[in-house]
Amino acid sequence: MKLETLAIHGGNIVSDTEKPVVQPITLSTTFVHQPESMIYARANNPNRHTLEKLLAALEKGADAAAFSSGNAAGVSVFQSLEPGSHIIAPDDMYHGLKNAILSIFKGVLECTFVDMTDLDKVEQAFQPNTKLVWVETPSNPLLKVTDITAVANLAKVMGAILACDNTFATPVFQNPISLGADIVMHSSTKYFGGHSDILGGALITKELDEFWEKVKNVQISGGAVPSPMDCYYLCRSIKTLPYRMKGHAEHAMVLANFLSTHDAVEKVYYPGLKSHPGHMIAANQMSSFGGVVSFQVNGGADVADRVISKLKYYINATSLGGVESLIERRAASEGPDTLTPQNLIRVSVGLEHLYDLLDDMENALK
Numbered sequence: 001m002k003l004e005t006l007a008i009h010g011g012n013i014v015s016d017t018e019k020p021v022v023q024p025i026t027l028s029t030t031f032v033h034q035p036e037s038m039i040y041a042r043a044n045n046p047n048r049h050t051l052e053k054l055l056a057a058l059e060k061g062a063d064a065a066a067f068s069s070g071n072a073a074g075v076s077v078f079q080s081l082e083p084g085s086h087i088i089a090p091d092d093m094y095h096g097l098k099n100a101i102l103s104i105f106k107g108v109l110e111c112t113f114v115d116m117t118d119l120d121k122v123e124q125a126f127q128p129n130t131k132l133v134w135v136e137t138p139s140n141p142l143l144k145v146t147d148i149t150a151v152a153n154l155a156k157v158m159g160a161i162l163a164c165d166n167t168f169a170t171p172v173f174q175n176p177i178s179l180g181a182d183i184v185m186h187s188s189t190k191y192f193g194g195h196s197d198i199l200g201g202a203l204i205t206k207e208l209d210e211f212w213e214k215v216k217n218v219q220i221s222g223g224a225v226p227s228p229m230d231c232y233y234l235c236r237s238i239k240t241l242p243y244r245m246k247g248h249a250e251h252a253m254v255l256a257n258f259l260s261t262h263d264a265v266e267k268v269y270y271p272g273l274k275s276h277p278g279h280m281i282a283a284n285q286m287s288s289f290g291g292v293v294s295f296q297v298n299g300g301a302d303v304a305d306r307v308i309s310k311l312k313y314y315i316n317a318t319s320l321g322g323v324e325s326l327i328e329r330r331a332a333s334e335g336p337d338t339l340t341p342q343n344l345i346r347v348s349v350g351l352e353h354l355y356d357l358l359d360d361m362e363n364a365l366k
């Protein structure tokens with residue numbers, strides 16, 4: 001099946017007797033004991049089962065685990081490591097996961113944060129106890145691009161697992177498993193959900209190995225699982241994911257070009273721009289460049305805040321991946337320790353009419 005067909009038909013396991021066109025929501029928390037049946041909703045549920053099959057197929061993996069948030073998915077990978085393990089992670093890692101490593105796993109796991117775009121630095125960061133390398137590409141919010149295959153090769157030589165946060169690219173534009181990753185992570189809150197109304201996360205594995213057994217145990221015993229309703233809505237949203245992503249990426253490319261020629265703009269971050277340092281790598285490993293554009297205005301945080309306040313269609317809110325355009329001054333959301341420039345604005349480019357988005361931005365930058 002091609003991706004668009006899989007997205008529509010892969011998330012629909014229906015009963016042979018009633019033959020509904022769309023899989024019903026099964027709310028029951030428990031199931032009558034019989035051979036082969038599901039037992040209890042924390043362990044499995046028909047809607048979650050379908051969602052996990054769909055996610056595994058979309059990411060070309062052997063299995064998937066759905067979680068109640070992207071952070072729950074990421075933290076489950078860290079929880080599956082032996083105490084004393086060392087992680088290599090990006091210095092601009094999604095701030096919520098970076099904070100989780102530094103707070104929850106303090107004294108339990110070691111972590112070195114490096115610039116993943118510098119392969120020498122990545123290589124130097126390995127220690128005898130390095131068990132996991134984490135990449136996020138394109139990264140949030142600086143849109144840095146990491147060469148997944150190159151880092152996968154390093155990880156393999158050193159005997160570490162490579163996990164890739166694929167939230168920004170989605171399987172529509174990038175398949176980390178095909179590029180050498182062992183685990184793919186998603187915040188399904190973003191493009192999978194696509195309408196800013198579902199919180200969710202996912203992990204997909206390349207192989208059914210020992211590490212995956214540990215991850216599944218954390219999912220089921222830890223219990224940070226999504227509800228049947230959330231799983232249903234995710235399967236529903238994923239049906240339009242390929243077309244939404246095409247629209248997001250098309251709009252983002254035009255907006256990035258517009259911003260990069262504007263006098264009020266200091267710098268634009270979008271991997272689709274030839275001037276982006278990761279452009280060639282992105283062009284190699286992605287089929288398109290995604291729907292998030294970041295830019296710095298000329299001036300400080302006050303100028304950035306003023307631009308945002310003048311916009312009509314871009315909503316000043318955190319998060320990304322919805323059909324509505326969202327915008328925020330990112331450093332304000334990341335807290336005092338952030339490395340993100342204070343005048344950096346992150347845009348999740350939505351599916352409103354492109355001309356409305358461009359006009360609105362032009363007016364706000366005046």
Ligand SMILES: *Cc1c(COP(=O)(O)O)cnc(C)c1O
Nearest residue numbers: 069070071094140167187189200
């Ligand atoms: C939002 C996000 C997360 C965390 O996901 P939640 O669903 O908010 O828990 C992780 N990584 C990236 C890149 C994200 O954008």
